[in-house]
Amino acid sequence: MKKKETQISNQFLVWDGVFSSWEEAIRSAGDVDGKKGFSNEKWFERILEQLSSFRLEIKEFGIAVPPRPTNLPMIVSLTNSKIIVDFGGSSGWIYDYLDSIEFPSKIKKYSILEIPGIVSRSKRFNHSRKVQFYTDFKKIPFCDLLYTNSVIQYFPTNEYLIEIIDQVKPKYILVDDLYAGDNDEFFSNQISYEKKIPHRFLNFKKFREEVSKEGYRLILKQPFNTPILGKYQPKPMDHFPQKYRLRYSLSVVFKKVT
Numbered sequence: 001m002k003k004k005e006t007q008i009s010n011q012f013l014v015w016d017g018v019f020s021s022w023e024e025a026i027r028s029a030g031d032v033d034g035k036k037g038f039s040n041e042k043w044f045e046r047i048l049e050q051l052s053s054f055r056l057e058i059k060e061f062g063i064a065v066p067p068r069p070t071n072l073p074m075i076v077s078l079t080n081s082k083i084i085v086d087f088g089g090s091s092g093w094i095y096d097y098l099d100s101i102e103f104p105s106k107i108k109k110y111s112i113l114e115i116p117g118i119v120s121r122s123k124r125f126n127h128s129r130k131v132q133f134y135t136d137f138k139k140i141p142f143c144d145l146l147y148t149n150s151v152i153q154y155f156p157t158n159e160y161l162i163e164i165i166d167q168v169k170p171k172y173i174l175v176d177d178l179y180a181g182d183n184d185e186f187f188s189n190q191i192s193y194e195k196k197i198p199h200r201f202l203n204f205k206k207f208r209e210e211v212s213k214e215g216y217r218l219i220l221k222q223p224f225n226t227p228i229l230g231k232y233q234p235k236p237m238d239h240f241p242q243k244y245r246l247r248y249s250l251s252v253v254f255k256k257v258t
Helices: 002-010 022-028 041-061 072-079 093-099 159-168 204-212
Strands: 015-019 083-087 109-113 131-134 145-149 172-178 186-192 195-203 216-224 249-256
Touching (some): 022 186, 041 093, 072 093, 093 109, 204 216
Parallel strands (some): 083 145
Antiparallel strands (some): 186 195, 216 249
């Protein structure tokens, strides 16, 4: 019976393998990285349909739960942020969510930094002029708030994020679904639509130090709970060695202090 249960659980692995380097993870994934993994037509059609369904629900009922959890509305309200940069913002559904919510003041500009495969087809999302898509962060001006949700783990280091911070100079930084803990940094492969995509598990202390060096102070750190395999649960990592298991991802907020 135990053997059968193990076989069933293995059919639904979210992550597979533990690697000491990003290069090893890429080789194991068949030379696929995050850019390639999220550039295919199947993925684009999925996020387009997701956005369309979300808009239909808002139109019909005047209210809708977003496609995935986000703490952005609360932070926007508390910081009165009007100019936002969304690193890895997908279809831009979060802007639609913000637009459907009552705030003291409306969003003036919402910039989305994404991969070319999404930006090149972004007109199909049919956003207002307030929403602009970019592939080059150097073309994005300053902002009040830099936001990212479940993105940093698809990069080998934090260097790209730090470069974005230096460019847009946000007053606040909100990172949702940050895969970081007390563990040493390691790499694995995420199973997505029968494909493997390299995935990094960060060391939180190191991440905090790197962001703090840019003149920011951590003002919030809390667990972030998002559905996995259709339900809310701790990260399904029991097949990993104990030292590589992460129970929950995080939501963290940094404030500019220098």
